Amino acid sequence: DAEITQSPRHKITETGRQVTLACHQTWNHNNMFWYRQDLGHGLRLIHYSYGVQDTNKGEVSDGYSVSRSNTEDLPLTLESAASSQTSVYFCASSYNSNQPQHFGDGTRLSIL
Amino acid sequence: SQQGEEDPQALSIQEGENATMNCSYKTSINNLQWYRQNSGRGLVHLILIRSNEREKHSGRLRVTLDTSKKSSSLLITASRAADTASYFCATLDGANSKLTFGKGITLSVRP
Numbered sequence: 001d002a003e004i005t006q007s008p009r010h011k012i013t014e015t016g017r018q019v020t021l022a023c024h025q026t027w028n029h030n031n032m033f034w035y036r037q038d039l040g041h042g043l044r045l046i047h048y049s050y051g052v053q054d055t056n057k058g059e060v061s062d063g064y065s066v067s068r069s070n071t072e073d074l075p076l077t078l079e080s081a082a083s084s085q086t087s088v089y090f091c092a093s094s095y096n097s098n099q100p101q102h103f104g105d106g107t108r109l110s111i112l
Numbered sequence: 113s114q115q116g117e118e119d120p121q122a123l124s125i126q127e128g129e130n131a132t133m134n135c136s137y138k139t140s141i142n143n144l145q146w147y148r149q150n151s152g153r154g155l156v157h158l159i160l161i162r163s164n165e166r167e168k169h170s171g172r173l174r175v176t177l178d179t180s181k182k183s184s185s186l187l188i189t190a191s192r193a194a195d196t197a198s199y200f201c202a203t204l205d206g207a208n209s210k211l212t213f214g215k216g217i218t219l220s221v222r223p
Contacts, residue, residue, distance in 0.1 A: 033211075041215065042200070042214055043155075043200070043213040045210070045212075090154055090155070092154075097204065097209035098142065098143065098204065098209075100157035100160055101155075101211065102157070103147075103155045103156070104154050105152075105153050105154045106152075106153070
């Protein structure tokens, strides 16, 4: 069965470190998304991609970057982790913009 | 910025009762989607209703959409303890094809 997997599921790191969260989907979807989920804010879009070599900034993109070198993967990098980036991060994919998104189970990131 | 706003924020009902959750939004939409999130898991898509549709059913789920009032409701009939989860509405913006999520409703179904 097709799926979308995120790794790691949990990570603790220190401020100032570079962190990369992995997202891998086997749906063969063109669209991939990164969200963060925080209490009181719901899900907020960080970055998204509509295909290989395409990346776009979302609502809360400062301090984050993504790259899309193939269809399956969209890694999210925190260039210099800050405590405000402590959150649960979700990756999602969809066939196109009009179709539902499929979500991974998230990465809980704590920055101390 | 938040597009969909769910109401109520939390709902507690007895098993067997119906649960009704509402979502309001501000701008024109292409479609509206409802998702469920169990504790510690990712969101799971439940149902999608297009802007030209007024009602849709899927099993025990019934979704309505009123574009004149910019609102939607999700009805779960004959609720079960397993329905305990957070529910999110998400609107697909007609102009920029972005999906925007509300803050969610926490549903507790007591056995």
